[in-house]
Amino acid sequence: MTDNINSAYGWAKERYAILGVDTDKALDELNSIPVSINCWQGDDVAGFEGLTEGVSDGGILSTGSYPGRAANGDELRQDIDMALKLIPGAHKLNLHAMYAETDGAKVDRDELQLCHFSRWIEYAKSRGIGLDFNPTFFSHEKSKSGFTLASEDKEIRRFWIEHGKRSREIAAGMGEELKRVCVNNIWIPDGSKDMTLNRYKHRMILKDSLDEIFAQKIDSEYLVDAVECKLFGIGSESYVTGSHEFYLSYVMGKDISLCLDMGHFHPTESIADKISSVLTFKNDLLLHVSRPVRWDSDHVVSFNDDLQAVALEVKRAGAMHRTYFAVDFFDGSINRISAWVIGVRNTIKALLFALLEPAALISEAERSQDLGTRLALFEEAKTLPFAAVWDKYCLDKKVPIGADWIEETKAYETNVLRKRDR
């Protein structure tokens, strides 16, 4: 098997070299791009607050009831370990505030501190991975009205502003501990199921709330602030306060990054078309790699045209190292480790696919107005022996080749997941 992979790679290397692509270099670069893995795929976005009575209303809309959902930090870390064994490269783990571990004490979200994430920090250190963070503005008594930072209720707003401030401090603390950038991404669910008279009013309130959260200067080279828009949600079909236009306008001229989630736009709208525009005005970009399917924005990532287009746009803009890639999906209807492995491996595959584009030749054709050759090269690139390069990467990174990982998740399901009583 190893011999076959190496000889297939040797042949692929030649094929790519004919079109001016250095596959060794592409693999080196791929190895330097981390993907932030969402912890919330492992427990259907439930979080741990249910362990502490009276805080959570039990998670957002993940569908499916596949057995073996992780129910606490130890189980979730055990499952993430399994997924990491099957994913090539060194990555990051993306946490939500609702994954705080408070040892049974009731610590509400406006009281959270870095110490409530010490086990996650220890875990990240021991595995040599980075951490990213997200305040959790949903699944809470105080989010039930449908409004948090954009609420007209001063008390509600105060609570969520405090949560936002503490999340930035926690993220900065994680970054300092790990000596690695920690991206703190704000997404809020605020919006309305039906028509709203006061769209402007809520947006003005949201702007003020964000201003308050970001007013605190945090002296850390490791904190990156980001804000994430959405077009609609379940229960907010008619109006979402934090729209694309709102956040795109908000971040301009500020040291705050924009997050584009692949599932947060109209079904025919691709974020690939937006990347070069945003990067013209912003130094960096956070991408939430996901897959929308009709009403859902969070299916497991597929290696499809949409995903390849996103990776290609980032690479063509020369922005692979100023883009933060984070996966954002949750599916409770299949083995949750498989979901992670499929989604993250596909994201890495798309990055590799983009790095292997014969860009120099295409660019040369474009410069000389040889547009037939440009189109021909775009099309030829699709059938180059990509799989041989991907297999070589998996071999070098000592993770299973091709579909071999499936058996490992099945064994883990039998030995671990099915023994959990849920």
Ligand SMILES: [Mn+2]
């Ligand atoms: Mn997202």
